[in-house]
Amino acid sequence: MAETGVAALRRSPLAHLTEAMRAAAVTGARGVALAERPFLTMVNLRVAPGSAAAGRVEKVLGVPLPRACGDTATDGSRTAVWLGPDEWLVVSPASSGEGTAGIAQALGGAPGSVVDVSAHRTTLELSGPSARQVLEKGCPLDLHPRVFGPGRAVSTTVGPVGVLLWQVDDAPTYRLLARSSFADHLARRLIDAMGEFGGPEVP
Template sequence: MAERLSPLARFTPVSSGDLRIAEIPFLTQINLRVDPKSRAAADIGLALGAPLPTEPGTCASADADLLWLGPDEWLVVGERGRDLEGTIRAAAGTAHAGITDVSAQRTVVAVEGPRSRDLLAHGCALDLHPRVFGPGRCAQTMLARAQVVLAARDGDAFRVFVRSSFAGYLADWLMDAAGEYLGVTPR
Protein backbone atom coordinates (compact mmCIF):
# COMPACT_ATOMS: atom_id res chain seq x y z
CA MET A 1 0.00 0.00 0.00
CA ALA A 2 1.31 3.45 -0.89
CA GLU A 3 2.25 5.81 1.89
CA ARG A 4 -0.37 8.46 2.58
CA LEU A 5 0.87 11.95 1.74
CA SER A 6 -0.52 15.08 3.32
CA PRO A 7 -1.74 17.90 1.08
CA LEU A 8 1.34 19.91 2.11
CA ALA A 9 3.88 17.07 2.07
CA ARG A 10 6.27 19.20 0.02
CA PHE A 11 5.81 22.29 2.20
CA THR A 12 8.76 23.12 4.42
CA PRO A 13 7.73 24.51 7.82
CA VAL A 14 9.21 27.92 8.60
CA SER A 15 10.14 29.50 11.87
CA SER A 16 11.62 32.80 12.92
CA GLY A 17 11.56 34.49 16.28
CA ASP A 18 8.22 36.14 15.50
CA LEU A 19 6.44 33.65 13.26
CA ARG A 20 6.05 29.91 12.79
CA ILE A 21 4.08 28.23 10.01
CA ALA A 22 3.70 24.45 9.82
CA GLU A 23 1.19 21.86 8.72
CA ILE A 24 -0.46 19.61 11.30
CA PRO A 25 -1.42 16.74 8.99
CA PHE A 26 -3.99 14.01 9.40
CA LEU A 27 -5.93 15.29 12.39
CA THR A 28 -9.17 13.42 12.95
CA GLN A 29 -12.06 15.71 12.00
CA ILE A 30 -15.73 14.91 12.51
CA ASN A 31 -18.61 17.07 11.30
CA LEU A 32 -21.40 16.81 13.86
CA ARG A 33 -25.00 17.90 13.39
CA VAL A 34 -27.31 17.53 16.39
CA ASP A 35 -29.97 19.56 18.20
CA PRO A 36 -27.96 21.51 20.79
CA LYS A 37 -30.82 21.27 23.30
CA SER A 38 -31.11 17.50 23.03
CA ARG A 39 -30.00 14.88 25.50
CA ALA A 40 -27.72 13.51 22.76
CA ALA A 41 -25.83 16.84 22.57
CA ALA A 42 -25.30 16.77 26.33
CA ASP A 43 -24.15 13.14 26.22
CA ILE A 44 -21.76 13.86 23.34
CA GLY A 45 -20.31 16.78 25.30
CA LEU A 46 -19.78 14.51 28.30
CA ALA A 47 -18.06 11.91 26.14
CA LEU A 48 -15.76 14.56 24.66
CA GLY A 49 -14.98 16.21 28.00
CA ALA A 50 -16.69 19.58 27.39
CA PRO A 51 -20.17 20.79 26.45
CA LEU A 52 -20.71 21.58 22.79
CA PRO A 53 -20.31 25.37 22.43
CA THR A 54 -23.61 27.08 21.66
CA GLU A 55 -22.42 30.68 21.37
CA PRO A 56 -21.68 31.58 17.74
CA GLY A 57 -18.00 31.74 16.86
CA THR A 58 -16.72 29.92 19.92
CA CYS A 59 -14.78 26.74 20.48
CA ALA A 60 -13.90 24.59 23.45
CA SER A 61 -11.09 22.16 24.11
CA ALA A 62 -10.97 19.10 26.30
CA ASP A 63 -10.41 15.58 24.96
CA ALA A 64 -10.97 17.12 21.52
CA ASP A 65 -11.41 20.58 20.03
CA LEU A 66 -15.08 21.50 19.52
CA LEU A 67 -15.57 24.29 16.97
CA TRP A 68 -18.99 25.91 16.56
CA LEU A 69 -19.87 26.08 12.85
CA GLY A 70 -23.60 26.79 13.05
CA PRO A 71 -26.64 26.58 15.34
CA ASP A 72 -26.62 22.78 15.18
CA GLU A 73 -23.20 22.07 13.65
CA TRP A 74 -19.70 21.54 15.06
CA LEU A 75 -16.31 20.44 13.82
CA VAL A 76 -14.83 18.02 16.35
CA VAL A 77 -11.05 17.71 16.01
CA GLY A 78 -8.71 15.24 17.67
CA GLU A 79 -5.34 13.64 17.28
CA ARG A 80 -4.49 11.50 14.29
CA GLY A 81 -6.04 8.05 14.38
CA ARG A 82 -8.38 8.78 17.28
CA ASP A 83 -11.79 7.13 16.97
CA LEU A 84 -13.82 10.28 17.55
CA GLU A 85 -16.56 9.04 15.27
CA GLY A 86 -17.05 5.93 17.40
CA THR A 87 -17.01 7.97 20.60
CA ILE A 88 -19.62 10.38 19.27
CA ARG A 89 -21.83 7.62 17.82
CA ALA A 90 -21.77 5.73 21.12
CA ALA A 91 -22.70 8.89 23.04
CA ALA A 92 -25.48 9.82 20.60
CA GLY A 93 -27.01 6.37 20.81
CA THR A 94 -30.17 6.18 18.73
CA ALA A 95 -30.77 9.94 18.72
CA HIS A 96 -31.10 11.83 15.45
CA ALA A 97 -27.59 13.11 14.70
CA GLY A 98 -25.42 13.57 11.63
CA ILE A 99 -21.90 12.29 12.27
CA THR A 100 -19.50 12.39 9.32
CA ASP A 101 -15.75 11.81 9.20
CA VAL A 102 -14.33 14.72 7.17
CA SER A 103 -10.67 14.15 8.06
CA ALA A 104 -9.59 13.92 4.42
CA GLN A 105 -11.45 17.10 3.47
CA ARG A 106 -9.12 19.57 5.19
CA THR A 107 -5.61 19.87 6.44
CA VAL A 108 -4.53 22.18 9.24
CA VAL A 109 -1.88 24.87 9.13
CA ALA A 110 -0.56 26.19 12.43
CA VAL A 111 0.31 29.88 12.35
CA GLU A 112 1.97 30.97 15.58
CA GLY A 113 4.00 33.77 17.08
CA PRO A 114 3.79 37.49 17.81
CA ARG A 115 3.34 38.34 14.10
CA SER A 116 0.67 35.69 13.40
CA ARG A 117 -2.23 38.15 13.64
CA ASP A 118 -0.45 40.60 11.34
CA LEU A 119 0.16 37.86 8.78
CA LEU A 120 -3.42 36.58 8.83
CA ALA A 121 -4.80 40.14 8.66
CA HIS A 122 -3.17 40.53 5.23
CA GLY A 123 -5.77 38.20 3.75
CA CYS A 124 -8.65 38.01 6.21
CA ALA A 125 -11.43 40.54 6.75
CA LEU A 126 -12.06 39.51 10.37
CA ASP A 127 -10.96 41.74 13.23
CA LEU A 128 -8.21 39.55 14.68
CA HIS A 129 -7.42 41.78 17.66
CA PRO A 130 -7.09 39.61 20.79
CA ARG A 131 -10.04 41.39 22.47
CA VAL A 132 -12.27 40.38 19.55
CA PHE A 133 -10.76 37.13 18.28
CA GLY A 134 -8.82 35.69 21.18
CA PRO A 135 -8.44 32.12 22.45
CA GLY A 136 -11.71 30.22 22.31
CA ARG A 137 -12.93 31.96 19.14
CA CYS A 138 -13.40 30.42 15.70
CA ALA A 139 -14.96 31.44 12.42
CA GLN A 140 -15.63 30.23 8.93
CA THR A 141 -14.10 32.91 6.76
CA MET A 142 -12.00 33.66 3.71
CA LEU A 143 -8.22 33.84 3.89
CA ALA A 144 -6.55 34.96 0.68
CA ARG A 145 -9.69 33.95 -1.24
CA ALA A 146 -9.62 30.44 0.21
CA GLN A 147 -12.47 29.27 2.41
CA VAL A 148 -11.11 28.32 5.84
CA VAL A 149 -12.10 27.68 9.41
CA LEU A 150 -9.90 29.83 11.62
CA ALA A 151 -9.48 28.95 15.30
CA ALA A 152 -7.63 31.09 17.83
CA ARG A 153 -5.57 29.15 20.36
CA ASP A 154 -3.70 30.28 23.46
CA GLY A 155 -1.33 33.19 22.99
CA ASP A 156 -0.71 34.20 19.41
CA ALA A 157 -1.45 30.80 17.92
CA PHE A 158 -4.01 29.91 15.27
CA ARG A 159 -5.12 26.82 13.46
CA VAL A 160 -6.21 27.32 9.87
CA PHE A 161 -8.40 24.50 8.53
CA VAL A 162 -8.20 24.63 4.74
CA ARG A 163 -9.64 22.31 2.11
CA SER A 164 -7.00 19.92 0.82
CA SER A 165 -7.42 21.19 -2.74
CA PHE A 166 -6.60 24.77 -1.62
CA ALA A 167 -3.79 23.85 0.80
CA GLY A 168 -0.91 24.36 -1.64
CA TYR A 169 -2.28 27.71 -2.77
CA LEU A 170 -2.77 28.89 0.81
CA ALA A 171 0.70 27.72 1.88
CA ASP A 172 2.24 29.64 -1.03
CA TRP A 173 0.21 32.72 -0.13
CA LEU A 174 1.21 32.48 3.55
CA MET A 175 4.89 32.21 2.61
CA ASP A 176 4.65 35.19 0.28
CA ALA A 177 2.75 37.31 2.81
CA ALA A 178 5.14 36.25 5.59
CA GLY A 179 8.21 37.41 3.69
CA GLU A 180 8.39 40.73 5.54
CA TYR A 181 8.31 38.93 8.91
CA LEU A 182 10.76 36.22 7.92
CA GLY A 183 13.27 38.51 6.23
CA VAL A 184 12.59 36.96 2.82
CA THR A 185 12.33 38.95 -0.39
CA PRO A 186 8.91 38.42 -2.01
CA ARG A 187 8.89 36.49 -5.29
Template sequence: MAESTESGPVVLRTSPLAHLEERMRAAAVTGACGVTLTEWPFVTMVNLRVDRNTEAAERIGKTLGAPLPQQCGHTAASGPHTVVWLGPDEWLVLSQAAEETAVTAELREALGADPGSVVDVSANRTTLELSGPAARQVLEKGCPLDLHPRSFGPGRAVSTTVGPVAVLLWQVDDEPTYRLFPRSSFADYLARWLVDAMSEYRGPSIP
Protein backbone atom coordinates in the same frame (compact mmCIF):
# COMPACT_ATOMS: atom_id res chain seq x y z
CA MET B 1 1.59 5.62 -2.31
CA ALA B 2 1.58 1.95 -1.25
CA GLU B 3 4.06 -0.69 -0.21
CA SER B 4 3.48 -4.44 -0.38
CA THR B 5 3.85 -6.78 2.56
CA GLU B 6 3.05 -10.45 3.06
CA SER B 7 -0.40 -9.43 4.29
CA GLY B 8 -1.08 -7.22 1.27
CA PRO B 9 -0.56 -3.60 0.21
CA VAL B 10 -0.05 -0.97 2.90
CA VAL B 11 -1.27 2.51 2.04
CA LEU B 12 1.07 5.29 3.21
CA ARG B 13 -0.68 8.60 3.73
CA THR B 14 0.86 11.77 2.32
CA SER B 15 -0.32 15.08 3.69
CA PRO B 16 -1.53 17.79 1.27
CA LEU B 17 1.49 19.98 2.13
CA ALA B 18 4.31 17.45 2.48
CA HIS B 19 5.92 18.88 -0.67
CA LEU B 20 6.08 22.36 0.93
CA GLU B 21 7.56 21.33 4.28
CA GLU B 22 11.04 22.68 3.53
CA ARG B 23 9.67 25.87 2.01
CA MET B 24 7.57 26.58 5.08
CA ARG B 25 10.50 25.84 7.37
CA ALA B 26 12.73 28.20 5.37
CA ALA B 27 10.13 30.97 5.67
CA ALA B 28 10.35 31.03 9.48
CA VAL B 29 11.37 34.32 11.08
CA THR B 30 12.78 34.65 14.59
CA GLY B 31 12.92 37.59 16.97
CA ALA B 32 10.45 40.27 18.01
CA CYS B 33 8.71 40.08 14.63
CA GLY B 34 9.00 36.33 14.39
CA VAL B 35 6.49 34.06 12.69
CA THR B 36 6.48 30.38 11.74
CA LEU B 37 4.25 28.24 9.53
CA THR B 38 3.87 24.49 9.92
CA GLU B 39 1.42 21.80 8.90
CA TRP B 40 -0.29 19.55 11.44
CA PRO B 41 -1.29 16.65 9.20
CA PHE B 42 -3.84 13.94 9.89
CA VAL B 43 -5.80 15.64 12.67
CA THR B 44 -9.01 13.69 13.23
CA MET B 45 -12.01 15.84 12.28
CA VAL B 46 -15.60 14.78 12.80
CA ASN B 47 -18.61 16.76 11.62
CA LEU B 48 -21.44 16.56 14.13
CA ARG B 49 -25.09 17.48 13.58
CA VAL B 50 -27.58 17.24 16.45
CA ASP B 51 -30.27 19.33 18.13
CA ARG B 52 -28.40 21.02 20.97
CA ASN B 53 -31.45 20.86 23.27
CA THR B 54 -31.70 17.08 23.33
CA GLU B 55 -30.49 14.26 25.52
CA ALA B 56 -28.36 13.13 22.58
CA ALA B 57 -26.43 16.43 22.68
CA GLU B 58 -25.94 15.97 26.42
CA ARG B 59 -24.65 12.42 25.91
CA ILE B 60 -22.25 13.61 23.22
CA GLY B 61 -20.96 16.36 25.52
CA LYS B 62 -20.27 13.79 28.23
CA THR B 63 -18.47 11.58 25.73
CA LEU B 64 -16.24 14.49 24.70
CA GLY B 65 -15.73 15.67 28.27
CA ALA B 66 -17.18 19.14 27.60
CA PRO B 67 -20.61 20.48 26.62
CA LEU B 68 -21.13 21.49 23.01
CA PRO B 69 -20.44 25.24 22.45
CA GLN B 70 -23.64 27.23 22.10
CA GLN B 71 -22.54 30.45 20.39
CA CYS B 72 -20.83 31.50 17.18
CA GLY B 73 -17.07 31.65 17.60
CA HIS B 74 -17.00 29.56 20.77
CA THR B 75 -15.00 26.39 21.33
CA ALA B 76 -14.82 23.81 24.09
CA ALA B 77 -11.78 21.68 24.93
CA SER B 78 -11.23 18.58 27.00
CA GLY B 79 -8.20 16.29 26.81
CA PRO B 80 -7.34 15.59 23.16
CA HIS B 81 -10.63 17.02 21.87
CA THR B 82 -11.62 20.54 20.82
CA VAL B 83 -15.17 21.22 19.65
CA VAL B 84 -15.78 24.18 17.34
CA TRP B 85 -19.19 25.79 16.81
CA LEU B 86 -20.17 25.83 13.10
CA GLY B 87 -23.89 26.54 13.38
CA PRO B 88 -26.91 26.24 15.73
CA ASP B 89 -26.95 22.46 15.27
CA GLU B 90 -23.50 21.78 13.80
CA TRP B 91 -20.00 21.37 15.26
CA LEU B 92 -16.57 20.23 14.17
CA VAL B 93 -14.75 17.94 16.58
CA LEU B 94 -10.95 18.16 16.31
CA SER B 95 -9.09 15.36 18.03
CA GLN B 96 -5.50 14.33 18.65
CA ALA B 97 -6.63 11.00 20.11
CA ALA B 98 -4.34 8.08 19.33
CA GLU B 99 -7.21 5.93 17.99
CA GLU B 100 -8.61 7.97 15.11
CA THR B 101 -11.60 5.76 14.31
CA ALA B 102 -12.53 5.45 17.98
CA VAL B 103 -13.63 9.09 18.18
CA THR B 104 -16.20 8.68 15.42
CA ALA B 105 -17.41 5.38 16.83
CA GLU B 106 -17.85 6.82 20.32
CA LEU B 107 -19.79 9.82 19.01
CA ARG B 108 -22.07 7.61 16.92
CA GLU B 109 -22.75 5.47 19.97
CA ALA B 110 -23.57 8.60 21.98
CA LEU B 111 -25.94 9.86 19.26
CA GLY B 112 -27.66 6.49 19.17
CA ALA B 113 -30.94 6.39 17.27
CA ASP B 114 -31.66 10.10 17.79
CA PRO B 115 -31.87 12.46 14.78
CA GLY B 116 -28.48 13.77 13.71
CA SER B 117 -25.27 12.68 12.03
CA VAL B 118 -21.64 11.91 12.84
CA VAL B 119 -19.31 11.97 9.82
CA ASP B 120 -15.52 11.61 9.72
CA VAL B 121 -14.31 14.47 7.50
CA SER B 122 -10.59 14.19 8.31
CA ALA B 123 -9.63 13.87 4.64
CA ASN B 124 -11.49 17.04 3.66
CA ARG B 125 -9.13 19.48 5.34
CA THR B 126 -5.60 19.87 6.60
CA THR B 127 -4.28 22.03 9.42
CA LEU B 128 -1.84 24.93 9.14
CA GLU B 129 -0.39 26.53 12.26
CA LEU B 130 0.77 30.14 12.08
CA SER B 131 2.53 31.27 15.24
CA GLY B 132 4.70 34.07 16.60
CA PRO B 133 4.59 37.79 17.45
CA ALA B 134 3.88 38.76 13.82
CA ALA B 135 1.29 36.05 13.12
CA ARG B 136 -1.69 38.40 13.49
CA GLN B 137 -0.12 40.97 11.17
CA VAL B 138 0.45 38.28 8.54
CA LEU B 139 -3.19 37.21 8.68
CA GLU B 140 -4.43 40.78 8.58
CA LYS B 141 -2.97 41.13 5.09
CA GLY B 142 -5.80 39.00 3.74
CA CYS B 143 -8.37 38.27 6.45
CA PRO B 144 -11.45 40.51 6.76
CA LEU B 145 -11.94 39.75 10.47
CA ASP B 146 -10.99 42.17 13.23
CA LEU B 147 -8.23 40.07 14.82
CA HIS B 148 -7.34 42.59 17.52
CA PRO B 149 -7.40 40.96 20.99
CA ARG B 150 -10.40 43.10 21.95
CA SER B 151 -12.45 41.22 19.33
CA PHE B 152 -10.73 37.90 18.73
CA GLY B 153 -8.69 35.97 21.26
CA PRO B 154 -7.71 32.50 22.49
CA GLY B 155 -10.47 29.95 22.16
CA ARG B 156 -12.24 31.79 19.35
CA ALA B 157 -12.87 30.01 16.05
CA VAL B 158 -14.90 31.19 13.05
CA SER B 159 -15.31 30.54 9.35
CA THR B 160 -13.70 33.27 7.26
CA THR B 161 -11.31 33.78 4.34
CA VAL B 162 -7.56 34.30 4.21
CA GLY B 163 -6.59 35.66 0.84
CA PRO B 164 -9.14 34.08 -1.50
CA VAL B 165 -9.30 30.80 0.46
CA ALA B 166 -12.18 29.85 2.77
CA VAL B 167 -10.89 28.55 6.10
CA LEU B 168 -11.92 27.78 9.63
CA LEU B 169 -9.69 30.02 11.76
CA TRP B 170 -8.99 29.17 15.41
CA GLN B 171 -6.82 31.21 17.77
CA VAL B 172 -5.18 28.74 20.13
CA ASP B 173 -3.25 30.99 22.54
CA ASP B 174 -1.90 34.46 23.29
CA GLU B 175 1.48 34.08 21.51
CA PRO B 176 -0.53 34.31 19.26
CA THR B 177 -0.92 30.89 17.64
CA TYR B 178 -3.57 30.36 14.99
CA ARG B 179 -4.69 27.16 13.32
CA LEU B 180 -6.23 27.37 9.88
CA PHE B 181 -8.30 24.58 8.38
CA PRO B 182 -8.54 24.91 4.58
CA ARG B 183 -9.95 22.32 2.24
CA SER B 184 -7.13 20.01 1.17
CA SER B 185 -7.46 21.07 -2.48
CA PHE B 186 -6.79 24.72 -1.52
CA ALA B 187 -4.06 24.05 1.04
CA ASP B 188 -1.16 24.48 -1.41
CA TYR B 189 -2.41 27.91 -2.52
CA LEU B 190 -3.00 29.06 1.06
CA ALA B 191 0.42 27.88 2.28
CA ARG B 192 2.16 29.73 -0.56
CA TRP B 193 0.08 32.85 0.13
CA LEU B 194 1.10 32.78 3.80
CA VAL B 195 4.78 32.20 2.97
CA ASP B 196 4.66 35.24 0.69
CA ALA B 197 2.90 37.31 3.37
CA MET B 198 5.60 36.30 5.89
CA SER B 199 8.44 37.43 3.61
CA GLU B 200 8.07 41.07 4.69
CA TYR B 201 9.44 40.12 8.11
CA ARG B 202 12.60 38.43 6.82
CA GLY B 203 13.60 40.51 3.82
CA PRO B 204 13.46 39.43 0.15
CA SER B 205 10.81 36.92 -0.93
CA ILE B 206 11.75 33.26 -0.92
CA PRO B 207 12.16 32.06 -4.53
Protein backbone atom coordinates in the same frame (compact mmCIF):
# COMPACT_ATOMS: atom_id res chain seq x y z
CA MET C 1 9.70 0.66 13.88
CA ALA C 2 8.88 1.48 10.25
CA GLU C 3 5.27 2.15 9.31
CA THR C 4 3.57 -0.42 7.18
CA GLY C 5 0.46 -0.56 5.01
CA VAL C 6 -1.66 2.52 4.32
CA ALA C 7 0.04 4.62 7.01
CA ALA C 8 3.40 4.21 5.27
CA LEU C 9 1.94 5.55 2.00
CA ARG C 10 0.08 8.48 3.53
CA ARG C 11 1.32 11.87 2.38
CA SER C 12 0.02 15.16 3.70
CA PRO C 13 -1.32 17.83 1.31
CA LEU C 14 1.61 20.16 2.12
CA ALA C 15 4.49 17.70 2.45
CA HIS C 16 6.10 19.26 -0.63
CA LEU C 17 6.22 22.68 1.10
CA THR C 18 7.66 21.54 4.42
CA GLU C 19 11.12 22.95 3.74
CA ALA C 20 9.74 26.18 2.28
CA MET C 21 7.64 26.78 5.38
CA ARG C 22 10.59 26.03 7.63
CA ALA C 23 12.84 28.40 5.63
CA ALA C 24 10.25 31.20 5.84
CA ALA C 25 10.30 31.22 9.65
CA VAL C 26 11.44 34.44 11.32
CA THR C 27 12.79 34.62 14.86
CA GLY C 28 12.96 37.45 17.34
CA ALA C 29 10.54 40.18 18.34
CA ARG C 30 8.93 40.16 14.87
CA GLY C 31 9.02 36.39 14.62
CA VAL C 32 6.50 34.23 12.80
CA ALA C 33 6.47 30.56 11.86
CA LEU C 34 4.29 28.38 9.65
CA ALA C 35 3.88 24.60 9.78
CA GLU C 36 1.41 21.97 8.72
CA ARG C 37 -0.34 19.90 11.39
CA PRO C 38 -1.52 17.06 9.17
CA PHE C 39 -3.84 14.14 9.80
CA LEU C 40 -5.81 15.63 12.68
CA THR C 41 -8.99 13.68 13.34
CA MET C 42 -12.06 15.77 12.50
CA VAL C 43 -15.63 14.67 13.08
CA ASN C 44 -18.61 16.70 11.90
CA LEU C 45 -21.46 16.44 14.39
CA ARG C 46 -25.08 17.52 14.07
CA VAL C 47 -27.53 17.16 16.94
CA ALA C 48 -30.23 19.28 18.55
CA PRO C 49 -28.55 21.45 21.23
CA GLY C 50 -29.83 20.87 24.74
CA SER C 51 -31.44 17.57 23.80
CA ALA C 52 -30.96 14.29 25.66
CA ALA C 53 -28.89 13.06 22.70
CA ALA C 54 -26.64 16.13 22.92
CA GLY C 55 -26.13 15.42 26.62
CA ARG C 56 -25.07 11.85 25.87
CA VAL C 57 -22.67 13.05 23.18
CA GLU C 58 -21.14 15.58 25.57
CA LYS C 59 -20.47 12.81 28.09
CA VAL C 60 -18.69 10.76 25.44
CA LEU C 61 -16.65 13.74 24.24
CA GLY C 62 -15.81 14.98 27.71
CA VAL C 63 -16.51 18.58 26.64
CA PRO C 64 -19.70 20.65 26.37
CA LEU C 65 -20.96 21.57 22.92
CA PRO C 66 -20.47 25.35 22.47
CA ARG C 67 -23.70 27.28 22.03
CA ALA C 68 -22.56 30.52 20.34
CA CYS C 69 -20.80 31.54 17.13
CA GLY C 70 -17.03 31.58 17.57
CA ASP C 71 -17.01 29.51 20.75
CA THR C 72 -14.94 26.38 21.36
CA ALA C 73 -14.67 23.91 24.23
CA THR C 74 -11.63 21.77 24.93
CA ASP C 75 -10.29 19.22 27.40
CA GLY C 76 -6.73 19.70 26.18
CA SER C 77 -6.75 16.90 23.63
CA ARG C 78 -10.17 17.23 22.04
CA THR C 79 -11.87 20.45 20.95
CA ALA C 80 -15.47 21.05 19.89
CA VAL C 81 -15.82 24.03 17.54
CA TRP C 82 -19.17 25.73 16.89
CA LEU C 83 -20.11 25.69 13.19
CA GLY C 84 -23.82 26.45 13.40
CA PRO C 85 -26.84 26.30 15.76
CA ASP C 86 -26.87 22.49 15.60
CA GLU C 87 -23.48 21.71 14.07
CA TRP C 88 -19.95 21.26 15.48
CA LEU C 89 -16.52 20.11 14.38
CA VAL C 90 -14.75 17.86 16.88
CA VAL C 91 -10.97 18.03 16.43
CA SER C 92 -8.58 15.52 18.01
CA PRO C 93 -4.85 14.76 17.62
CA ALA C 94 -3.82 12.51 14.78
CA SER C 95 -2.73 9.82 17.24
CA SER C 96 -5.87 9.94 19.37
CA GLY C 97 -7.68 7.15 17.57
CA GLU C 98 -10.87 9.20 17.90
CA GLY C 99 -13.55 7.84 15.60
CA THR C 100 -17.23 8.20 14.96
CA ALA C 101 -18.44 4.96 16.56
CA GLY C 102 -18.66 6.16 20.16
CA ILE C 103 -20.26 9.47 19.21
CA ALA C 104 -22.73 7.78 16.88
CA GLN C 105 -23.66 5.31 19.59
CA ALA C 106 -24.33 8.20 21.97
CA LEU C 107 -26.49 9.88 19.34
CA GLY C 108 -28.55 6.71 19.13
CA GLY C 109 -31.71 7.01 17.09
CA ALA C 110 -32.06 10.76 17.65
CA PRO C 111 -32.08 13.09 14.64
CA GLY C 112 -28.55 14.12 13.68
CA SER C 113 -25.40 12.88 12.04
CA VAL C 114 -21.81 11.95 12.83
CA VAL C 115 -19.37 12.00 9.90
CA ASP C 116 -15.58 11.60 9.85
CA VAL C 117 -14.33 14.46 7.66
CA SER C 118 -10.62 14.12 8.49
CA ALA C 119 -9.60 13.77 4.83
CA HIS C 120 -11.50 16.91 3.83
CA ARG C 121 -9.12 19.40 5.44
CA THR C 122 -5.55 19.87 6.51
CA THR C 123 -4.35 22.29 9.18
CA LEU C 124 -1.82 25.09 8.94
CA GLU C 125 -0.43 26.54 12.16
CA LEU C 126 0.75 30.15 12.10
CA SER C 127 2.44 31.40 15.26
CA GLY C 128 4.64 34.11 16.69
CA PRO C 129 4.50 37.82 17.53
CA SER C 130 3.83 38.79 13.89
CA ALA C 131 1.29 36.06 13.14
CA ARG C 132 -1.69 38.41 13.41
CA GLN C 133 -0.10 40.93 11.04
CA VAL C 134 0.54 38.17 8.50
CA LEU C 135 -3.08 37.05 8.67
CA GLU C 136 -4.39 40.60 8.41
CA LYS C 137 -2.89 40.87 4.93
CA GLY C 138 -5.57 38.54 3.59
CA CYS C 139 -8.24 37.99 6.24
CA PRO C 140 -11.22 40.41 6.48
CA LEU C 141 -11.85 39.72 10.16
CA ASP C 142 -10.92 42.14 12.94
CA LEU C 143 -8.26 40.04 14.67
CA HIS C 144 -7.42 42.55 17.39
CA PRO C 145 -7.30 40.84 20.83
CA ARG C 146 -10.25 42.91 22.02
CA VAL C 147 -12.39 41.11 19.43
CA PHE C 148 -10.70 37.82 18.59
CA GLY C 149 -8.67 35.92 21.17
CA PRO C 150 -7.71 32.45 22.43
CA GLY C 151 -10.46 29.89 22.11
CA ARG C 152 -12.23 31.71 19.28
CA ALA C 153 -12.89 29.92 15.97
CA VAL C 154 -14.91 31.17 13.00
CA SER C 155 -15.33 30.46 9.31
CA THR C 156 -13.73 33.14 7.17
CA THR C 157 -11.41 33.59 4.20
CA VAL C 158 -7.72 34.24 3.73
CA GLY C 159 -7.47 35.67 0.25
CA PRO C 160 -9.81 33.54 -1.85
CA VAL C 161 -9.48 30.47 0.38
CA GLY C 162 -12.22 29.56 2.82
CA VAL C 163 -10.86 28.48 6.21
CA LEU C 164 -11.95 27.70 9.72
CA LEU C 165 -9.73 30.08 11.68
CA TRP C 166 -9.04 29.09 15.28
CA GLN C 167 -6.85 31.04 17.70
CA VAL C 168 -5.29 28.50 20.04
CA ASP C 169 -3.41 30.76 22.47
CA ASP C 170 -2.24 34.32 23.03
CA ALA C 171 1.29 33.82 21.60
CA PRO C 172 -0.60 34.16 19.27
CA THR C 173 -0.97 30.77 17.59
CA TYR C 174 -3.61 30.34 14.89
CA ARG C 175 -4.78 27.17 13.23
CA LEU C 176 -6.24 27.46 9.76
CA LEU C 177 -8.31 24.47 8.69
CA ALA C 178 -8.60 24.54 4.92
CA ARG C 179 -9.77 22.16 2.23
CA SER C 180 -6.84 19.98 1.21
CA SER C 181 -7.20 20.98 -2.45
CA PHE C 182 -6.70 24.67 -1.55
CA ALA C 183 -3.93 24.15 1.02
CA ASP C 184 -1.07 24.72 -1.43
CA HIS C 185 -2.42 28.13 -2.46
CA LEU C 186 -3.04 29.13 1.16
CA ALA C 187 0.42 28.06 2.33
CA ARG C 188 2.16 29.91 -0.49
CA ARG C 189 0.12 33.03 0.22
CA LEU C 190 1.10 32.95 3.89
CA ILE C 191 4.76 32.33 3.09
CA ASP C 192 4.70 35.33 0.77
CA ALA C 193 3.05 37.46 3.47
CA MET C 194 5.76 36.41 5.93
CA GLY C 195 8.45 37.82 3.63
CA GLU C 196 7.99 41.33 5.04
CA PHE C 197 9.22 40.05 8.40
CA GLY C 198 12.41 38.53 7.02
CA GLY C 199 11.45 35.24 5.36
CA PRO C 200 12.58 34.25 1.85
CA GLU C 201 10.33 33.93 -1.18
CA VAL C 202 8.82 30.50 -1.76
CA PRO C 203 10.66 28.58 -4.53
